[in-house]
Amino acid sequence: MNLLEDLTPAQQEAVTHGEGPLLILAGAGSGKTRVITRRVAYLIHQGVRPGNILAITFTNKAAGEMRQRIEALLPHSRVLISTFHSLGARLLRQYADRLSLDRNFTIYDQSDRARLVKVALEDAGIDNARFTPETIAAAISKAKNQLLNPERYAQQAGDFFSQTVAGVYPAYEKRLRAANALDFDDLLFWPALALKHDPELRAELDSRFRFVLIDEYQDTNQAQYAIARGLSVDNPNLCVVGDPDQSIYAWRGSDIRNILDFERDFPS
Known part of the structure; x- marks a missing residue:
């Protein structure tokens, strides 16, 4: 299959981009997934080892769709296609000793987390009916999504609610x-701190992931x-795809500045 034959000139330019950072601004229905999968196939055709490519998206469904498309282009390519959380879990298990895990x-x-917060409230001696464990x-x-550990969170806790959280966070x-457990946010928190x-x-x-491609970057x-x-x-072969107008996870801590400041982060 000709990887470029059904692509627009702009899509072809994105797919055939060589080394260096790449920002692709594309809205819904504009062929974003097609561009990412074709770019992965193009890189492999150019001699990049599949094991040196990492593709990240936000949902298991999207990762599965991307995997199917890449397999259709390059059967048994063994490119790592993952969500951020799955990648984090993989890295934490692989490097557990380095992280004292x-x-x-x-x-x-989420239900386990709420249950544990309820216990942590008791541990911290906080009896406050104003706020639910959830x-x-x-x-x-x-x-955690802002990379604030209990100590740093406590330093900036101003209002009564934040001070309550600051009292519970260490106990949690x-x-x-003690339970040899991590919550869902730890799958991002610990790898991010390790990389820092x-x-x-x-x-x-x-060195392992020489080419990284991230979909829906506006939601990071x-x-x-x-x-x-x-x-x-x-x-710095980071390729990100997104649309600043489509950010939907601000309530969950996403930061639209990540995509808006991409060119500042990577001036080249």
Whole structure:
């Protein structure tokens, strides 16, 4: 199959882009997934090893669709196609020793998290009927997506609610460790911090994933942004696709500045 035959000139330019950062602004229905999958196939045809390519999207459904399209173009290509959270879980299990984690950790879902927050409230001696465990859990989730550990969160806690969360957050983390568990947000939090603070690990992963492609980049939060940037230092071959007008996860901590500032982050 000719990878370029049914693409517009702009799409062809994106697919055949060589090394270096690439920002693709594209709205819904504009063939974003087609461009990403064709670019992956093009890179492999140009001699890039499949194991050096990482494609990231936001949902398992989208990752599955992308995987099917790439398999149709290049059967058995073995490109890693993942959500951010699945990638985080993979890295945390692989590098658990470096992060002082047990690789057999359990991943807690939202109901587990709310249950643990309720226990942490008791541990912290906080009896406050004004806020539900779910509300406090959501605040801790947002803190982790902003890469705020309990100490840093407490430093900026101003109002009564934030101070309540600051009192619960350390107790919640202690309970997680005791249960050998991570919550869903830890799957982003810990890899992001590792990439920031462990230069050797960052260089190893940057070398492994020489080409990184991310769909729906406008929906990334600070933790996801840190992962994307950490994987694109020595090999800044980061291709991001998104539409600033389509950001839908602001309530969950997404930061529209990540896509708006892409050209500032990568002046080349």
